[in-house]
Amino acid sequence: MATLKVGGEVDAQCTRCKMNLAHTILAMVGPKIVRVRCNTCGGDHAFRGTAGLTDRPTKTAATRAPRAASGTTRAEKVVISFDDQLAGKDIASAPKYSPKDTYKVDQVIHHPTFGVGLVTAVRGDKVDLTFRSDTKTLVHGRGGVPVDRPAFSPPTNKQSGPADKPMADLPPEEEASAETSLPSGD
Ligand SMILES: [Zn+2]
Structure with missing residues (x-):
């Protein structure tokens, strides 16, 4: 060369x-x-x-070509359909979703808006629910009755009554913050 x-x-x-x-x-x-x-x-x-x-090797042909070869069998990535996930589940007796109830993974519930959903993950007071058209994260275990609380819920999450409200709902305490941010000026 x-x-x-x-x-x-x-x-x-x-x-x-x-x-x-x-x-x-x-x-x-x-x-x-x-x-x-x-x-x-x-x-x-x-x-x-x-x-x-x-x-820049032209390996696009090698990586993309298999689609044509295996186009008839589509066995590569089978997504389990929602119906398959619910197969074997007792949908008929699925409880209605309520934030006061506590749910566990693999449980089927019925949501008034989203329909039948499957609990796919539990994180403290949040549950991930897979519905037919979407996946939602909802709260649960807000009933204040720790009867059925999962053992792995964070210990810091003390539910001591009405003080459990999220901070975002409260108006910002501007007076207090303004006072503390002002220089004392001596
Ligand atoms: Zn040529």
């Missing part, structure tokens, strides 16, 4: 012939060949180097 220059010859992958063939260099940018003409088919195309030798 000595001097490559416009008008010279170079072996390159021809996009039409689909093989490595002698090409005439049509354009170069610095030391890089950017455009060539196939000596075999006469077609102009971007320089792609010889197969397997370029810094």
Whole structure:
């Protein structure tokens, strides 16, 4: 590989012939060949180097082609349908969702808005529920009756009555913060 220059010859992958063939260099940018003409088919195309030798190997064909090969069997990624997930579950006796109840993974509940849902995760007072069209995170265990609370709920989550309200619902105490942020000025 000595001097490559416009008008010279170079072996390159021809996009039409689909093989490595002698090409005439049509354009170069610095030391890089950017455009060539196939000596075999006469077609102009971007320089792609010889197969397997370029810094950008044309392995898109290898990674994307299998779709055509295995197109009839679609066994690659089977997503378990919502109905399959609910198969074997006792949907008929699924309890109505209530934030006061406590749920556990794999439990089926009935939500008044979203319909039948499957509990897929429990994180403290939150439950992830998979519904037919969506996945929702809802609260549970807000009844204040720790009868059925999961053992792994965080111990800091003390439910001591009405003080359990989220802070966001409370108006910001501007007086207090303003007072503390002002310099005392002595
Ligand atoms: Zn060609």
